Amino acid sequence: MFGSLTRYSLGQYIQKHLGKYFPIGTIIINLTGALVLGILNAANLNAKFYILLCDGFLGAYTTFSTFMFDGVKLFHTDKKINAISYILITIVFGILAYMTGHKITSLFT
Template sequence: MRALLLVGMGGALGSMARYLCQRWMAESYPHAFPFGTFAVNLSGCLLIGLFWSLTLKGGDQPDTWKLFLMTGVCGGFTTFSAFSLESIGLIRENRIGFFLLYVSGSVTLGILATFAGMKLGRLFTP
């Protein structure tokens, strides 16, 4: 039951943060490219890498923080289903260039952001 509460609380925070970030990006950059989901997914990759690195040396309670931060916050914050839906939307709108940029950029930069988060976390752990 404790694990469910940790994941649920983290997921609620992550979902609210995603909503605010996507809304801000949509208002700031009202273009055909889905900048909101792109930014959320990349920053989520950076965060999950950072959280992984920080909880790796988490002492007696690493599962608590992993459940809250990684499964909860990052799980609620990032959204692969929106990525998939927006990718199909770009294809349907015949915006093939944006589609290719979005998919390749999300995957490549997402992996790099996760790696960067892991390296960043090592700066804070002995």
């Protein structure tokens, strides 16, 4: 519940201030979620904390359904270059964010 409330509130705030024509709010939410997941994954949490934070909070914080909805919406409004950019940015930088978080934590553990 807390993850979805955080996602919605933060996403609305970001979108209002940074992007009317591009789903920057969803990108930022998903990339920060990937970064934090990488950090927590490398931290070797016990199973209960992992389920609570990674599966629970981050699972609700990040959103695949909104990512798909935003991408399809861009295609349907003839913003194909924006749609392709959005999808590629989310996937490529999501992987890089996860790897960065994992690497940073691995350096300190």
